[in-house]
Amino acid sequence: MGSLGEVSEHDARLADRVRTRGVLGPDDAARLLLPVADDLARLHRAGQAHGALSPDAVRVDAHGSAHLADRADVVPDPTYTPPDPTAGFRPHPAADDVWAFAAVLRFVTTGAAPGTGATVAGIVRDAGWLAPVTELAMAADPRERPSMGDVADYLRARVAPPAAAAPEGRARGGPLLVAGVVVAALALVGALLLVVGSGGDEPRRPAATPSRSADARDEETTSPPPDAGPTEEPVTAEELEAFARDYVDLASRDPDRGFEMLTRSYQRQSPRYREVWTAITNPQILAINPDPFAMTVGYTYRYELPGGSARTEDITLRLVERGGRLLIAGATAR
Numbered sequence: 001m002g003s004l005g006e007v008s009e010h011d012a013r014l015a016d017r018v019r020t021r022g023v024l025g026p027d028d029a030a031r032l033l034l035p036v037a038d039d040l041a042r043l044h045r046a047g048q049a050h051g052a053l054s055p056d057a058v059r060v061d062a063h064g065s066a067h068l069a070d071r072a073d074v075v076p077d078p079t080y081t082p083p084d085p086t087a088g089f090r091p092h093p094a095a096d097d098v099w100a101f102a103a104v105l106r107f108v109t110t111g112a113a114p115g116t117g118a119t120v121a122g123i124v125r126d127a128g129w130l131a132p133v134t135e136l137a138m139a140a141d142p143r144e145r146p147s148m149g150d151v152a153d154y155l156r157a158r159v160a161p162p163a164a165a166a167p168e169g170r171a172r173g174g175p176l177l178v179a180g181v182v183v184a185a186l187a188l189v190g191a192l193l194l195v196v197g198s199g200g201d202e203p204r205r206p207a208a209t210p211s212r213s214a215d216a217r218d219e220e221t222t223s224p225p226p227d228a229g230p231t232e233e234p235v236t237a238e239e240l241e242a243f244a245r246d247y248v249d250l251a252s253r254d255p256d257r258g259f260e261m262l263t264r265s266y267q268r269q270s271p272r273y274r275e276v277w278t279a280i281t282n283p284q285i286l287a288i289n290p291d292p293f294a295m296t297v298g299y300t301y302r303y304e305l306p307g308g309s310a311r312t313e314d315i316t317l318r319l320v321e322r323g324g325r326l327l328i329a330g331a332t333a334r
Contacts, residue, residue: 012059012060012061013055013056013058013059013060014055014056014058014059014060014066014104014108015054015055015056015107017060018055018107018108018111022111023108023109023110023111024108024109025109025128026109026127026128026129026130027158027159029105029108029109029130030105030130030155030158030159031159032060032064032066032108033058033066033101033104033105033108033155034152034155034156034159035065035066035067035068036058036066036067036068036101036104037101037148037151037152037155038152039067039068040053040068040097040098040101040148040152041147041148041149041151041152043097043148044094044097044147044148044149045149049093049094049096049097050068050071050097050100051071051076051093051096051097052071052074052075052076052077053068053080053097053100053101053104054074054076054077054079054080054100054103054104055077055080055104055107055108056069056074056075056077057069057074058104079113079114080100080103080104080113080114081096081100082095082096082099082100082138082140082142083140092142092143094147094148095142095143095145096142097148098137098145098146098147098148098151099137099138099142099145101137101148101151102133102134102136102137102138102151103138105127105130105133105134106127106134106138109127109128109130110127129158131272132272132275133146133151133154133155137151234292235292235295235319235321235326236292237290237291237292238290239326240290240291240292240295240296240297240319240326241288241290241297243297243319243326244285244288244290244297244299244317245285245288247261247317247328248283248285248301251277252277252280252281252283255273255274255277255278256274258273258277259273259274261326261327261328262327262328262329263320263322263327263328263329265329266327266328266329266330279305280303280304280305281303281304281305282303282304283301283302283303284301284302284303285299285300285301286299286300286301286302286312287299287300295318295319295320295321296316296317296318296319297316297317297319298314298315298316298317299314299315300312300313300314300315301313301315313333314333315331315332315333316331316332316333317330317331318330318331318332
């Protein structure tokens, strides 16, 4: 991997710097591009947008510091223009800058330009801790992308010295700081596992039928055939509430064991599950609303994020019973 050391005149453009010296690790990439993110955030707060962001638009000086080139000095690269979401959305220049900045992060950490190599979801392992914010910022729907200020806060929380202040005009501790951005990103890639709280070991119910393999259980429908009698006792509201409390506590203490409480299909939809749970601390359930008829349990919880900020959210778990066990088959958050 490359480094942030001094560069020659031939490395003045970020694109050349990556091609001649290699990709950067997530920490170095974030440290290098944080000033660019702040420049873009200032433009957006002033009601402007760059509109031509690409690796060629980022210049690296002789000391290894990056800055954003003026729009008039850059030849636009259509590769770094977000694809049309084809859903009738109006153009949003600031959101397009966010998408392009994430694509630049992707290029700096993986060497892959948009439309080449793996898809966004396929390159997350190479991007390391930058992967969640990259996925979020490159969402097809521009309305689902974070602001440039939120992206800059995310980078700053990881790589800036503790005493570093946010740019003038922006308060520190925004809603998408660190794990907040991670959590939102996971929601976009099908991992709505913001389910947190406080309780005990993995809950089980006495099995009324012989146990089958996990794969076979996961392929079953959630309802028995019309001519089949009940095989298990109905789930009670008390059991749903206990499940939620136990799950939250177990997942926050041991994400691997929490992961086992998802159905196999939901596990496959949740590749960033462990990242979410390692980022969330001190979860507290504030209210619970079990619904045995719908086999759901909703709750409001509050948790802490790295850096000391906190967040409160409402979660609804959709549960199924497989082989005498309750498992999470899906979740929604608001």
